Amino acid sequence: MILKAKVYNKLFGFESLKEVMAKANEEKSGDELVGIAAKSASERVAAKLVLSNLTLEDIYNNPIIPYEEDEVTRAIYDGLNLRIYREIKGWTVGYLREYILDHKTTGEDLAHISRGLTSEMIAAVAKLMSTMDLVFGSKKMRIQxxxxxxxxxxxxxxxxxxxxxxxxxxxxxxxxxxxxxxxxxxxxxxxxxxxxxxxxxxxxxxxxxxxxxxxxxxxxxxxxxxxxxxxxxxxxxxxxxxxxxxxxxxxxxxxxxxxxxxxxxxxxxxxxxxxxxxxxxxxxxxxxxxxxxxxxxxxxxxxxxxxxxxxxxxxxxxxxxxxxxxxxxxxxxxxxxxxxxxxxxxxxxxxxxxxxxxxxxxxxxxxxxxxxxxxxxxxxxxxxxxxxxxxxxxxxxxxxxxxxxxxxxxxxxxxxxxxxxxxxxxxxxxxxxxxxxxxxxxxxxxxxxxxxxx
Amino acid sequence: MAVANNELEKVIIQSIMEELAKKGLLSQKGKDHVMAAAIMDTPIVPDTHSEDMVTFPALDEMQISNPFNADAVRAMKKLTPARIGIGRAGTRPKTISWLRFLADHAVAQDAVFLDVSEEFLQRMNLMSVQSAASSKDEFLQRPDLGRRLSPEAVKTISEKCEKNVQVQILIVDGLSSTAIEANIPDLLPALMQGLKSSGINVGAPFFVKNGRVWVQDHVASLVNSEVIISLIGERPGLGTAESLSAYMIYRPDETTVEADRTVISNIHKGGIPPAEAGAHLTDVIKEILAAKASGVKLNQQK
Structure with a gap:
């Protein structure tokens, strides 16, 4: 898992997936209050860059909150379709974003891979998306x-x-x-x-x-x-x-x-x-x-x-x-x-x-x-x-x-x-x-x- | 002010005209025409002597065009403060309903974002100190800073406040400066008089800017009063921005929890009127002093 990134002449290193996930966020006062937000615009982009290169397997293997300690984590992992997860675990988060936005990918396709995605993977890809990306991706999915x-x-x-x-x-x-x-x-x-x-x-x-x-x-x-x-x-x-x-x-x-x-x-x-x-x-x-x-x-x-x-x-x-x-x-x-x-x-x-x-x-x-x-x-x-x-x-x-x-x-x-x-x-x-x-x-x-x- | 603006406007128009003329986009005749119009002085003098003004219609006025049953709509409006029977323009609100909404939100935002005025603090003879939050933005985003005093405030309180009194009163802006200015002039004298006539020893009340409820614990640690009471502005709704709460606690320390505070809320002219609240709070403080406890612990003793 590579947790370092260079944004032009500046090198940024992160300790954990948890830190990368927090620093890749767009600005919000709650992340600032907790003291986990990116300290600069460049650091924010560096975190997004690191995140884009991580695989879904990296995220699966590094639970943000331990399975043993939290019922929500257990619900997420126990509810996962492992067969679908294994088919896509080698994808990077950056590739997942492009897959979601690709014209060939339908709402049906997204409903299928959804069963193999943990919540942290879904959060990760959304952190790489702009406003119009989010609207475009959301619009494909119709859940009845x-x-x-x-x-x-x-x-x-x-x-x-x-x-x-x-x-x-x-x-x-x-x-x-x-x-x-x-x-x-x-x-x-x-x-x-x-x-x-x-x-x-x-x-x-x-x-x-x-x-x-x-x-x-x-x-x-x-x-x-x-x-x-x-x-x-x-x-x-x-x-x-x-x-x-x-x-x-x-x-x-x-x-x-x-x-x-x-x-x-x-x-x-x-x-x-x-x-x-x-x-x-x-x-x-x-x-x-x-x-x-x-x-x-x-x-x-x-x-x-x-x-x-x-x-x-x-x-x-x-x-x-x-x-x-x-x-x-x-x-x-x-x-x-x-x-x-x-x-x-x-x-x-x-x-x-x-x-x-x-x-x-x-x-x-x-x-x-x-x-x-x-x-x-x-x-x-x-x-x-x-x-x-x-x-x-x-x-x-x-x-x-x-x-x-x-x-x-x-x-x-x-x-x-x-x-x-x-x-x-x-x-x-x-x-x-x-x-x-x-x-x-x-x-x-x-x-x-x-x-x-x- | 109007004249100065007008002068500035002339200079701007003139320079734009000259630029346009240079580029051949404006004839001399056109330029003269525009400048003549700009030079005509039209000072804006507000007509403060007239009685005419634009106001909102009464809240209960029915706004629906051609209602099926107008009496039924009027009766419904009496049953709820919700914005119903307000009519529509296409699918959008009527102009007056939309402007009333804007006005109510503006009043609420002003209560949150504007400070209690210096003039008010002087008139009420209140010393003013500040929490560790240095601005309204910081106060709203960092609740932790509003819960403790700035280093200057600690110094001021340590030097100027009477120690070991029975009751210390704080006026705290919280989320509504409007609530302070609307209620304190009636509430504070009533409370002071009530406590003093009951023979209770009260420290001089003072004001904490950008403060939250918990700042009272920090003040108590400095003045060592038995009871500390904060009169603090509540988060405004669209209905009123004037609501104030009183939080009282007996000798707070590190182990204090929220349930240790006794709270009286909804103090404003449409709820518990401020003068009446002064008398009521006096009784509550007497109970706290007698029981040497507040909040849930006080209720358990009753």
């Missing part, structure tokens, strides 16, 4: 999943309707839900973040939404984003859960802090299969984001991007219906600016897809970041061009419960119309029946929550 409806159908773009309320007020939540549906948002899932994480609140929200879905014959999924163990208790008491949600991260230590483990997720998945309300087979909804391990002080000296890839390696065994990335949610100590968040969103979309995950992106921001609505809209359009399966939908872009900004109902409708994308097929039929959408465009009737109040 099925819960009650099919997500990721070519030519479609779906949205989670996120009608959060600061006190879990049912009527207030319903008002935001109706507004969202009237803009065509909600085909991926109707997903509510509760303030109170208890069985009673979760059940009340699930029941209310399910009844509304039944009454208006809305073809979608139902989910309340409480802690997985709260949702499990709610399912056992008969609450109508289509999708089981959980936030996950890229180290066992971080997952411990989230109160989750492979054992808990296995049990939740099994419970959703036995007692959930959905058709399946995909019944899980994960959220992830670069920087969560840093904010929990559980990064183990590994860079944020590699940890995010590891999170996808952990997720893929559960065959989720949707994986949503919220890198912009965590804060300026991990991702400081609009530029950093757009880069993270594109990396995450690409890395998630190369793991075979049905990815969506929340190109979001908080008020203490140096980012604004223009950054968010650029990120949204780029991710939509790169074939994100879904985005969020928040009234006016302002989540009044979680206090951050995300894609609005307006942005949802706009992105579809700008790029000529359609809602998921069943949902589009429903929108047409309701008179909200016609030939892929909002009608005069759209954008009015009172159409549900006869």
């Amino acid at each position: 999943s099925h819960c009650n409806t099919t997500l990721g159908v070519p030519g479609t773009l779906a949205f989670r309707c996120q009608p959060n309320h600061p006190t879990d007020n049912i009527e207030g939540m319903m008002a935001s839900l109706k507004e969202g549906l009237s803009y065509g948002s909600g085909d991926a899932v109707i997903g509510i973040n509760p303030v109170e994480d208890n069985v009673e609140t979760v059940t009340r929200l699930l029941d209310t939404v399910k009844n509304f879905m039944v009454k208006w014959e809305i073809p979608t999924q139902n989910c309340v984003l409480a802690h997985v163990t709260t949702q499990m208790k709610a399912i056992e008491k008969g609450a109508p859960v289509d999708l089981v949600f959980q936030s996950i991260a890229g180290t066992q230590k971080a997952n411990d802090a989230f109160g989750v483990s492979a054992a808990i997720l296995d049990e939740a998945f099994a419970l959703a299969q036995r007692q959930g309300t959905a058709t399946g087979p995909n019944l899980m909804y994960f959220e992830t984001g670069q920087g969560s391990e840093v904010s929990l002080d559980a990064h183990l000296g590994v860079d944020m991007m590699t940890l995010e890839a590891r999170t996808y390696g952990y997720a893929r065994g559960y065959r989720p219906f949707m994986t949503n990335n919220v890198s912009g949610f965590i804060g300026p100590e991990t991702i400081y600016s609009g530029r950093e968040v757009i880069r993270a969103d594109l990396e995450d979309l690409f890395m998630g897809k190369l793991h075979g995950l049905p990815m969506g992106i929340a190109p979001c921001y908080t008020n203490h970041m140096k980012a604004d609505q223009n950054d968010q809209e650029m990120g949204t359009l780029l991710c939509a061009m790169a074939g994100s399966n879904f985005f969020m939908g928040v009234p006016g872009g302002d989540d009044v419960m979680l206090s951050y900004q995300d894609t609005s109902y307006h942005d949802d409708a706009s992105t579809r119309e700008i790029l000529g994308l359609r809602p998921l097929p069943e949902f589009e039929q429903w929108l047409e029946k309701m008179g909200i959408l016609e030939n892929g465009k909002l009608t005069e009737r759209a954008g009015d929550p009172s159409i549900f109040d006869k």
Whole structure:
């Protein structure tokens, strides 16, 4: 393994693969905070040069976090198809980049090699890619999943309707839900973040939404984003859960802090299969984001991007219906600016897809970041061009419960119309029946929550 | 200022005209015409005497054109602070909704990125020291630096602050300078008066710039007070940038954890009003002093 590189007249040496992986990253405040980022622009390029020359076998043989010490590493290595890995282990990371971008390489080809790639290999190749590389590579990959409806159908773009309320007020939540549906948002899932994480609140929200879905014959999924163990208790008491949600991260230590483990997720998945309300087979909804391990002080000296890839390696065994990335949610100590968040969103979309995950992106921001609505809209359009399966939908872009900004109902409708994308097929039929959408465009009737109040 | 700009503009226009004329791209007649226009003085004098101004409509105003059921939309808007019933232009927001969003984000960003003014600190008679974070950028990207004092601050506090008091009050900007300027003028006098009238010995309050919650532990190690309370600006939402929190701890040391702090948040005119908060905090501090404990340990004694 050659860990030295010369950039013109300057020689750079690195101690380990871990150091090369960190220093090859584009600038992000979280890597700076941990003290593992490249010290100069030249050192960054040197690290990329070293990385481009490493083989996939080099990466396989040098786990970033030891197998014995970390459940996430075990999930990644145990889930690997060794036959496919052996066919490609001699490839360099630089060659892998060119293979991904080659015209002859199809989405099918990428889905095949995906099974022989560890998360660290996927992170490594993404570190060599520019913005347009990431969009180009992502666009080739279409990953479909099925819960009650099919997500990721070519030519479609779906949205989670996120009608959060600061006190879990049912009527207030319903008002935001109706507004969202009237803009065509909600085909991926109707997903509510509760303030109170208890069985009673979760059940009340699930029941209310399910009844509304039944009454208006809305073809979608139902989910309340409480802690997985709260949702499990709610399912056992008969609450109508289509999708089981959980936030996950890229180290066992971080997952411990989230109160989750492979054992808990296995049990939740099994419970959703036995007692959930959905058709399946995909019944899980994960959220992830670069920087969560840093904010929990559980990064183990590994860079944020590699940890995010590891999170996808952990997720893929559960065959989720949707994986949503919220890198912009965590804060300026991990991702400081609009530029950093757009880069993270594109990396995450690409890395998630190369793991075979049905990815969506929340190109979001908080008020203490140096980012604004223009950054968010650029990120949204780029991710939509790169074939994100879904985005969020928040009234006016302002989540009044979680206090951050995300894609609005307006942005949802706009992105579809700008790029000529359609809602998921069943949902589009429903929108047409309701008179909200016609030939892929909002009608005069759209954008009015009172159409549900006869 | 307007005149100076105008002079500069003339010089620029003139030099551009001359360049264009040299390259034969502008006739003498054209040049004269442009210069004549530039020379006409149009000073911009803001009309400060007029009562006319542009403002946002009331928040609860329904913005949907031709709603199916206008009363239902109005009723829905009362049920949630979410931005619903805001209408659209094509698929995009209406102009006024978009500008309101921009205004709310601008107010939030100003709260985070602007400093508490020197004039305010003087008016409140607050001594000012700084954390180890030397700028807002550094403060936001390096939480560790905001948790400890700069060497100059250590020196100033050691020299000027009264030691071994019962209560030391800190005003910390945190993530909202706006929250400090909005609440401290009512909150601080109420709290000081409450503590003093209860016979509690209080050190002179002072201000910590670019500080986080944990900076109180560093201050406590210097002044050796029994209780230390930080009045700190919360991360602004789009709804309000004025919310303030109070973090109190009894004799913090190296073994202190987050659960050892007692927290009262949501102090602002739309939450716990600042003067009322002063009285409430006095009661909480009395409990902490009596129990010689704060946070979870205090709750366990109740």
